[in-house]
Amino acid sequence: MSHSGDISGDGKLDRSDLDLLRQLVAHHELIDQLSPEQRALLDVNHDGNIDEKDIDALCQLLMKSSSSDKQFPETAQDRLHALRQKIGKPS
Ligand SMILES: [Ca+2]
Ligand SMILES: [Ca+2]
Numbered sequence: 001m002s003h004s005g006d007i008s009g010d011g012k013l014d015r016s017d018l019d020l021l022r023q024l025v026a027h028h029e030l031i032d033q034l035s036p037e038q039r040a041l042l043d044v045n046h047d048g049n050i051d052e053k054d055i056d057a058l059c060q061l062l063m064k065s066s067s068s069d070k071q072f073p074e075t076a077q078d079r080l081h082a083l084r085q086k087i088g089k090p091s
Contacts, residue, residue: 009041018059
């Protein structure tokens with residue numbers, strides 16, 4: 001419960017968890033062999049099924065956790081400002 005989406009069980013939420021979930025959804029017969037606890041872990045959005053929606057939900061979780069460090073120093077506003085300066089200069 002505390003590690004929602006941590007499918008590999010290593011305590012971290014990363015791309016390997018997403019890959020693992022993708023594989024399991026693609027090979028549903030593997031999911032049938034899992035314990036109820038493991039299945040609960042795969043059911044990221046807690047709707048009782050393990051399917052593409054859980055892949056989406058895990059994607060969202062991954063994006064949220066990685067968006068904390070800002071990787072976009074140049075915002076759209078900055079770009080617009082730079083463009084305006086270029087165009088707006090009287091010749
Ligand atoms: Ca993991
Ligand atoms: Ca689900």
